[in-house]
Amino acid sequence: FTGADIHGRWKRLLGENVFEPIGFDAFGIHSENFALKIGVHPMELIPRSIANFTRQLRRAGAMYDWDHTVDTTSPEYYRWTQWLFLQLYKAGIAEKKEAAVNWCPSCMTVLANEQVIAGACERCGTMVEQRLLSQWFFRISDYAQRLLDNLEWIDWSETTRKAQENWIGRSEGAEIRFDVADHDGVKIPVFTTRPDTIFGATFLVVAPEHPAVAAITSPAQRAAVDAYIERAAGMDLVTRKKTDKEKTGVFSGAYAVNPATGRNIPVWIADYVLMDYGTGAIMAVPGHDERDFEFARKYDLEIVRVVAAGGDVDVSPLEEAFTGDGALVNSGKFDGMSSTEAIRAITGWLAESGAAGPRVNFRLHDWCISRQRYWGPPIPILYCDSCGPVPVPEADLPVVLPFVESYKPDASGVSPLARVESWYRTTCPQCGGTARRETDVSDTFLDSAWYFLRYPSAKRDDVPFDPALTEKWLPVNMYIGGEEHAVLHLLYSRFVTMVLKDLGHVSFEEPFTTFRKHGLLIKDGAKMSKSRGNVIIPDEYLDKWGADTFRTYLMFLGPYQEGGDFRDQGLQGPFGFLNRLWETVMPVGELRDGPPDPDVERKLHQTIRKVTEDIGALRYNTAIAAMMEYLNVVRGGNRAAARSEVEPLVVLVAPFAPHIAEELWEQLGHGGGIFGAPGSSGEGNWPAFDDEKARVSSIEFVVQVNGKVRARLQVAPGVSQEYVHEEGLRDENVARALEGRHVKKVIFVADKLLNIVAS
């Protein structure tokens, strides 16, 4: 957070009114698991942790607005998280559905797809299984195209935008509907990005969970199919999704009609086709898809080439799948057409008979927000015996999470709250009959998907966010966060903001106009993380070096946006720098009055320019290096420093080392504080630079012979080619290098170099 604070403090010094809030999002599996591990109830543990974090953040000298903090675990906050759920519910964006979900057998809860890392639970690393549960989902996939489109114009780190783009996973293609032979009315739609290869579709593959399976399976194949499905269902998602696993499948006994060729092709069932992507069924084109090829080889299915590689009309049998583009062959009237042309032409042709249509598919799945755990905001829904699901009236919010002594989850698949009858038994607000509360809580990512809206209105208990305050402060101008939020938090926040815009609650649809990621700290050759245990304890460093040195070092150790290597020894540099700064300015009485020394003044303006540009671009490490250089110039030579030389430096250093800067500022006789009064906007203390004064009177000019440096000349800027050429030839090294050669060419780069090309 130090880098964000430096940016905020800098803006304040520029005279801007800066709102820099901080808050605590302590709901969720992570906190709950930790509470279970150390045996302290989260309701006791979380306030303790928040108090400790607050103490550390204050010590580190961040200028947060402590009057506007949020704590997502407090009823005053989650009341509005529940309100948000109700808005989505009323808009039809929240819906309950039965679905195969990712189940972590260790955490005993459902995980969003985004929380499953390579098949394992993001939190505990346990392999995730699939389970069929009734869950609340947000229809984020309805927003996929907008979430993708806006990435074009929001000012975000490129890598983060790319990550979101990949996660949304748009792919363009066609939906082709296959009739099943001898099963009137049964159609199997497939999604494909390669409709041009339809003539090569020699079989169909459907996922084991595909709804058509039961209807089309032939009596003869029934037993084999049932066995296969049972095996697939029992398999955990990891094993199932392993790409290097040998493909397995079973013939359904049914045939589909290829709408292009009119031929009957077998329908197979295989678990390499996933129910949750596309339509859960594919047309297999073994000639031009590696997975289909492998499958066809194994089960001895027909492989037809329909795309010729290269320019030749190649109809040779395939030894491996050819997945590139080429000219169509064995494709009737489309022979000779290029793949790209054929995609449009064939889709159009099939559309005439109603067998196909263009389709865009997204990888993004709906967001499952139900968690069968204790430590989260209860989902504000009641189930009435006669009315069915009923939203809790907004006036009755919050639905307070009760204190439960034993909140440990079990394998039942229901929340620990389902064990608290006194809590979940209630009456229906519509009919007064008996009702039961929803006993699942919501995903922590929902808490953090709207917290930025809450900050300005944190003191308001009548609205989730005040329209005027929201209009004044949002969207967030500068959001700095870790790359770990690239798809989860950032995508959900964008989605929630879009929904709120559509529902008329806010006027903007992107919450963070600028996002910059910060890098990770490396310690002892690995990234610093709690799980590795190679974290540092800030208190120890604050004790030993002080907040100013600690902050400055963190920004100096490497490029902010890439992170860097945290080494204890490295603190010495910034420590020495700040000490020398202190000694140069103090005692103030010995400072010289009057204008800066001309050489120092030039360096000063160069430094102000560099530091200003660097901080704006988050290049903190080079900004600090520039200040060090300047201080070395001020201290160089046998002369007392002038007040006019050091005073601007005190301001430049202030975002990094606010305590020393504030103290020196006061010692220099200024009142009111270096950063100005909080909330004020107007003239800041940041020094202005003068390009004229930064201009150098003499530069080092390089004379090369055949690209090698032979002489360096001190010249005035704007020097002519003739002059440096003449002076260069006078240099003995240049003369020696040119001996016995004749000059072919001379390259002149103004104020930089002269290259004499000779052979």
Next chain:
RNA sequence: GCGAAAGUGGCGAAACUGGUAGACGCGCGAGACUUAGGAUCUCGUGAGCUCGCUCGUGGGGGUUCGAGUCCCCCCUUUCGCACCA
């Protein structure tokens, strides 16, 4: 496999659109002040040698008067995703 980023001294790292490689700092060496120094200050510090040059930015090619920077091929590392049809 796909996507993203990166490989520069003993170390952390600089180098804007191709134009003096190694700024700044750590560490190290020498010296000063010191009873002492893990304090402070000054100077030095990429490698090699015949002391003027030669070689040096993961490896190999190329473009160019000139390449850390651009192009092609390869190697390595990190991160994200992964049977996405």
